[in-house]
Each structure stands twice: as C-alpha cells, then as structure tokens.
Amino acid sequence: MSGLLAGIFRHPVKGFTPEPLTSVELAPGQGFPFDRIYAVENGPSGFDERAPAFVPKQKFTVLASLPKVAAVRTRYHGASGDLEASAPGAPPFFGQLTAPAGRAAFAHWLAGILGEDAPGPLKVIASPESWRFTDHPLGQVSVINLASIADLSRRMGAELDPLRFRANLYVDGWPAWAEHGWTGRKLMLGWAEAEVFKPIVRCAATEVNPATAERDQDIPKALFEAFGDMHCGVYVRVTRPGRASLGDACTAPQEEPAALS
Template structure:
C-alpha cells in the first residue's frame, strides 16, 4: 500500500492541512494535530489538568456543520492562526497569548451563533491532543475501502469528510481491518494498529459546502454490516513519513 496523502488538523473541527512529509514520534499524534480546540462554555476541560473528553464538549463537525465553511491555516513557527469566514474579514489570531486566544474564541463563538454554549474558550494544553479517542494515535484510511463506500453510496465522497491523517492506496477494500493487533512499517516509522474507526454523523458533512448531503454511517451499516472506515495506530518507533512511502505489515504478507 502507498501513502497518497498526509494531513494534520491543528484546530479540532477546522481545516485539514496537507503535509508532504512529517516526523512521527513514539506515543504521539502527528505534530500539531488536534493541538487546539474550541471548548464550549459548559465543557469541564481544565488546561492545567487536561483529561480526554468526548467531542461534544468542543466545536466539532458532528454538532457544528457550519465550521466546514471556515478556512483556517496555522503557522507553528509564529503561533499565528488565520481563519477566513465565507463572508467578512478574516481573523489573524495569536495562539500564544491569552488575548489572542480570547480573540479567536470570540470569533468562533460569533460564527457559531446559537450553537455556541455559554462563553466558549479557545484551549490548548502542552502534551494534550483533542482526539476523538483517548489514545494518542494516527488515523489511517485505505482508499480502496473509501471507493467501496462510494460505490455503495452512489456518489463521490471527499476523503476529507473522514478527517484521517494518512490515506493509502492499494490493497483490497477493508484490507486495513486485517491489520488490527499487528505492527506495520509506515515510511520510516513503526506503528501498531489497534482499533477500527467507528464513523459518526460528522462524515455526513460536505467539507466544501457544510451541507449534510450524505449518510456514510447508514450506508456502511446497510451495505457492509458495520459503521467503520479506517483504523487507529499508535507510533512505536518514530521516523520520517512522506507521501509516496509504503505501508507494509510486519507480520506476514496480508495486503497482496
């Protein structure tokens, strides 16, 4: 299988950022992946004592489809976050200052309108990632599986609906499920695949239009008997990962 795309999502629920290459670190997510989030006013998140919380506590596409209309870009060197709304002026906010974080939170809360609960906070916590599962991991989707879902759906589905870190080509549909419990070589890194990704209503949202114009979880259940697409893997040995690299199982030859 071949790596076709690598993405990070610096702010939970906001734009994917394509990477040509990245260095993976044992026990960590992609650098800057889900580093920030908009915590709803009633979310019990404490940056001083960060603990994993379900996505409903944060701005997310599952509950806030309109976030797909925002285009964001994060610069790790400067800490600047650019958010461009469909109408009106963009915001350039400083994620490293309290004033900048308040400015970003107010901008996002204003955009969400009635979907914002209380006074949302733009949050980060050193060493914490706002992932959908409690483990720090990399999400991988086989494009063959996505194409099988597209055929069952009768429509094209933008891969970015599924917000994975790594998209790979080759192999048969659902081949990645065969890797559960196995170690894989992904570029120069070694990972252990540990869980299938159960799909939620966030995947109904078209990342271009913010319309809920498809029902991937429903089609998956009806056509394939499960609601899963992709797998989670934890990094065991770090290394460089780049577009064009191979994904290979380290036990047996299961993908050919």
C-alpha cells in the same frame, strides 16, 4: 502487501480545516505533530490543562454537531503560533493562538459566525505538551485506506471526498477494507513502525460535505448496512520513530501463518 502514502494532514484546531503536509516525523507517545493541539469549547468542558484527561468531542465545536464549522477555513503557522481564518460574509481573522489574548480573540470571532448554533460560551483551549484532543483517548495517528473510500462511494452512488474522514494519513494501493481485522498487528508507515490500535467508529461528522458545509450523505448508515458496523479507517500507535513522506511505501501487516494441525 504495500501501498503508497498519498496524503498527510494535520488538524491544528479540532474540527477545523485539514492542512496538507509533504512529510511528518512520527515518534512513540508524541502524538501527530501540530494535530488537534487546540479545541474550541462550546460551553465549559471540564478540561484541566494541569491534569489533562479525555473530553468527548460533543463538548467542542465539531462537525458532528455543527456543520457550519466546515465553512470556516483555517491555517496555522506552527513556528509562530499564528492562526489565519476566514468565513463567508465575515472579516478575516489573524491572531496568535499561543497567547491567551489571541485565543480569546478567535473565540469571539468564531462566535459571530456560528451564532445561535453554538450557544457557548466559546473558549479556545490549548493542549499541554504532547496531549492531543483526539476523538479517542488512545488514538495517536489515524489512517484511511483510499480504496475503502472508493468502494464506499460506489456502494452509495456518490463520490465521497476522503477529507470527510479527517485522517492524518491516507494510503493508496491497499485492497479495499483490508484494514478490517488488523487490530494488534504491525505495519510500516514510511520509515515509522506502528501498531494498529483499533478501528475508527464513524459518526455524524462524516455526513458533512467539507466543500459546502452541509449534511448530504449518511455515511454511518451506509457503513452499517454494508458491514454491520460503522468502522472506516484505523487508529495506530507509533512503536518506532521515523519519517513518513508522500510517496513512501506503507507496508500492511502480513497474513498470519496458518496453524499446524
């Protein structure tokens, strides 16, 4: 059973604008390139770049707690480390996130936009080497089945933008909810091989409309009412390196053979 890779996205600053790609090189243990390599602390998080360890997303400026973040549009230039950002009613920002002064300048600019919603103090922190500020300490790459989003839209009576789910890879052509039960199984993502690590538990971040920056759909509730859990999408770990490009085949795990009686 194969689908096609219909979307590839990175999120250089955790919680902020998804950036579309046409292809990506995936490798074991490397994290998704330029994905969640920065995060903005909303008050001290305890993160130590000399000994990086998982920090809950509630410590950062993320959509789950701050819908206004969706009103900020960002674009990261990986070669230079420069960040462009804009928001309604604010002057544009341009600075180099690879430099401490640039990170401090972005935090100051962002504080003026988020205001009392983010008491802070805000501080932009950078990931060391292959570390990523993902929502799960072992979630390397996130994958969404577009048919599942279409089915959830039908159930809720509203067209849901798949970008609410902030995945790295979006696959078209798999049956809806086929990914349920894939934990521990292998699949191909373009030319890369991966193993499904776990389903993704959805939180209040998905309630925020990425176009309006407002909470308008209770997606976790809808998932629980439909399935008894709040799972949508899967985390995978890359087990064999390869390139994944738009239009590439994404071969789902084969059915396990029935046990002989």
